[in-house]
Amino acid sequence: MDFSIIGLSTRDKRVYEALLTIPNSSLRAVAETTNINRGSVYESIKSLRAAGLVNSVTQGKQLRYRAEDPAVLAEILREKQQALQTAGQQLDQYIVRLRTANKIAETRHMAAFYEGDEGLANILRDILSTCRLQKVSLYRVISSPRVSRYLYNNFPNFSRERAKRNLRVRVLRHANPLRATTGLADSRYLAGPKLDDGCYTILYASKMAIITLDKYNSMHGVIIDNASLASVQTRLFDIAWQGASEG
Incomplete structure (x- = not known):
């Protein structure tokens, strides 16, 4: 131990x-x-x-x-786990209080840029934390097998952590996935040629993330925190989802 x-x-x-x-x-x-x-x-x-x-x-x-x-070691560990759980709840309340105190408007536009494996891991962490804070149980993805190959390098247990939090994902695909799918994940396939343009889009809560892979296999990502934009893109996704095939 x-x-x-x-x-x-x-x-x-x-x-x-x-x-x-x-x-x-x-x-x-x-x-x-x-x-x-x-x-x-x-x-x-x-x-x-x-x-x-x-x-x-x-x-x-x-x-x-x-x-x-x-x-006694088991008791100490249980106490630590309970303390961490309580601290997590208090942190969520603190974040909400800070946002309210500073009058952060929902219409505020903000973009954050990331690159490399750790940058992508930060995007994945933001999905989990944002969905928890905004009490969202479903997010959406337009996938790219090329991006998926590298997306989880620094957060290999992301899908397991997502499922543990009962966070479901809907995935629109252009081609068959390179990784095995996990629980609480639904996939459908877009009509047309099975092209992979190296662009991976994530719609979650009030945010939209776009991850791209260039010809040198360099990864770049951006998170756009804009509720209106995320809402429009989510509606477009849902229309495409209804018309997509299940396999």
Whole structure:
């Protein structure tokens, strides 16, 4: 297990594991077992005690340390998960409050530009966060197999995360996908030649994202935050969807 998940270090983990094997140990005994100097062992024990993983007892005039049952780790992780969930809810409320306080108008036009694998990962993250904040359960895509090949390089678990959030996607395709489709995804095919122009369009909530792939396989993307534009493009998509074939 990676102890950094619960806010502890690799050194803390080594000290904790040593205390499990030699209960009621002195600082000196732990230091000798782990080959960590006594000062660092003491700092780790302080951290472990604060986390609830170590307690101390007095034997004679000496202070001894004992590790708590490893099951405590599961409780600590659950507490962290609950804290993160609460923090996420508070963050959503904070974002809404900031937007309201600064009177960000719905008609404001804003475009943000991205490039490369991490830039595309930021677009995918924005889809998840925007749909959550605006309580949208469906978004739309006009796909490009060439773009799809690279789109998920830095966010390979995007489709799984999307499905976990019950976020459905409708995909209009010009050609057969290069990747296997996942849950909560519906596909239809546009009539005409199966051309792939390297342009991938995403319509989600009040935004529209366009991702392009040039002849050098360089990826570029733009997010346009404009509710009116997104609404018009969504209506056009839905008309095309009704006329598209299912396979």
